[in-house]
Amino acid sequence: RIPEDSVKRLCRYLRNLRYLIKEGVETISSEALAQDIYVSAAQERKDLSYFGDFGTR
Structure with missing residues (x-):
């Protein structure tokens, strides 16, 4: 189950x-x-981890 707060942040990520795609940003x-959506990087990674792995460093 995905926490409600994480679900609420999804539209901010999207x-x-x-916007970044429109500006030509690829990564x-x-x-x-x-930083763009005013959450910690750890929180953002945790939110997106509910949907699989995304990229590497």
Whole structure:
């Protein structure tokens, strides 16, 4: 089960990622993505981990 707070943040991630795609950004660090939506990088990685593995360093 995915925590409700994580689900609520999904639209913020999606909105930001759509903007980045429109700007031609092809890669982004978890730190930068987290900063853009005002969460910690650890929280962002935890939220997205519910949906599988995403990239590597």
